[in-house]
Amino acid sequence: MIPGNLSGLxxxxxxxxxxxSHLQPLLFVVVLSLYILTLMANTVIAFIxxxxxxxxxxxxxFLTQLSCLDICYLSVIIPTILENLVxxxxxxxxxxxxxxxxxxxxxGVAECFLLAAMSLDRYFAICYPLHYTIIMSxxxxxxxVAGSYICGTAVGLVHTLITFSSPLCGSAIDHxxxxxxxxxxxxxxxTFPSEIQVIVVAVFAILSPFLLIIxxxxxxxxxxxxxxxxxxxxxxFSTCSSHLLVxxxxxxxxxxxxxxxxxxxxxxxxxFLSLSYSVVTPLLNPIIYSLRNKEVKGALKKKWRKxxxxx
Numbered sequence: 624m625i626p627g628n629l630s631g632l633x634x635x636x637x638x639x640x641x642x643x644s645h646l647q648p649l650l651f652v653v654v655l656s657l658y659i660l661t662l663m664a665n666t667v668i669a670f671i672x673x674x675x676x677x678x679x680x681x682x683x684x685f686l687t688q689l690s691c692l693d694i695c696y697l698s699v700i701i702p703t704i705l706e707n708l709v710x711x712x713x714x715x716x717x718x719x720x721x722x723x724x725x726x727x728x729x730x731g732v733a734e735c736f737l738l739a740a741m742s743l744d745r746y747f748a749i750c751y752p753l754h755y756t757i758i759m760s761x762x763x764x765x766x767x768v769a770g771s772y773i774c775g776t777a778v779g780l781v782h783t784l785i786t787f788s789s790p791l792c793g794s795a796i797d798h799x800x801x802x803x804x805x806x807x808x809x810x811x812x813x814t815f816p817s818e819i820q821v822i823v824v825a826v827f828a829i830l831s832p833f834l835l836i837i838x839x840x841x842x843x844x845x846x847x848x849x850x851x852x853x854x855x856x857x858x859x860f861s862t863c864s865s866h867l868l869v870x871x872x873x874x875x876x877x878x879x880x881x882x883x884x885x886x887x888x889x890x891x892x893x894x895f896l897s898l899s900y901s902v903v904t905p906l907l908n909p910i911i912y913s914l915r916n917k918e919v920k921g922a923l924k925k926k927w928r929k930x931x932x933x934x
Contacts, residue, residue: 634716639707639799640894651708657902658701664909665690668919675922681759682748682862683919685741686912688768692737693905696730699723700800700901707799720801721787725779727800727901731877732828733775738870739832739839740767745863746839750846778828785820786810804893833874840867865912872907876900 640647669690672678700723707713715723747758786806793809796802807817843863850856876899913919 634714634794635720635801636795637703637707637713637715637799637801638795638797639704639711639713641712644711647708647711651705654701654704654708654902657906658697658705661697661902661906661909662694664906664913665694667923668909668913671919671922671926674926678918678922681744681761681764682741684761684764685737685744685768688737688771689734689741690909692730692734693908696727696734697901697905699726699730703800704902715801717787720796721783724786724801724803724806725783727802728779728782729772729775731775731901732778733771734873735828735832735877736771736774737768738866738873739835740764740771741866742836742839742863742870743767745866746843748862749843749859774828778824781824782821785817789817798894798897800897802893802897829874829877833870836870836874861917865916868911869904869908872904873900876904 640650643650669687672683672687703713703715703723744759744764748755751758782803786803790811791809792811796805796809798805803821807821810817840863843859847856847859850859876896913923
């Protein structure tokens with residue numbers, strides 16, 4: 624860390640994976656492969672849903688939005704990670720760093736609230752099946768998605784403005800992109816107010832939609848257990864099990880990163896967690912939804928057969 628108030632600082636240095644430099648070539652291949660697979664998987668899911676009229680329902684509308692968010696979310700940081708793995712320490716301008724933080728938070732928080740909207744969709748579908756089409760109209764679905772993006776914008780702006788308007792006493796970021804926690808280490812003087820701000824915003828952005836998801840699933844499970852036949856119970860549970868698994872993966876890693884005090888921060892652990900929710904989870908989402916969903920698999924098979932007949 625460079626001592627003194629660096630108010631005129633124009634760029635940062637991303638240290639990345641400097642502590643495991645001998646593994647950087649392998650990591651480059653792994654991360655690039657995961658990125659390509661994620662782009663392909665999410666693009667295929669979005670294309671299949673949009674091209675199959677039987678999948679034009681609220682659940683699959685949200686799934687398309689989730690695929691688009693995952694692509695954007697990943698594309699914000701992967702180029703910087705790959706550059707870091709090729710050249711080592713990367714210099715990044717203050718403006719680019721601020722934009723990276725904003726868009727990472729924007730897409731990440733939007734995904735938090737989108738997952739909550741998806742849980743509401745399953746709640747109304749299972750608990751109020753007769754009124755489902757009326758409650759989850761196309762207008763309501765679009766409003767929920769718009770609300771997710773608005774929340775993402777608000778959180779991204781608040782975090783970015785507060786962080787980059789504070790005096791900085793260092794330029795070396797011990798991470799592979801402009802993350803909040805390592806940037807807090809560069810703030811001058813008493814960082815406690817900034818830490819509280821991060822936790823408060825994280826509670827709003829992560830905990831509040833998570834609590835809504837928990838409430839929805841408590842009601843869903845209660846409704847499923849009161850269904851008459853085991854077949855009905857299995858069918859109802861299968862429609863929400865994929866979403867529940869995605870929620871556990873995303874919130875488990877994101878929550879462990881942002882809902883903890885600064886004193887427990889560990890750079891190597893945080894990098895691993897960041898890779899988990901920012902690189903691995905976006906790839907797992909389409910796999911989970913396609914492999915565990917009969918309708919998506921049916922649409923994929925139908926499209927495959929149709930293309931084979933054309934050729």
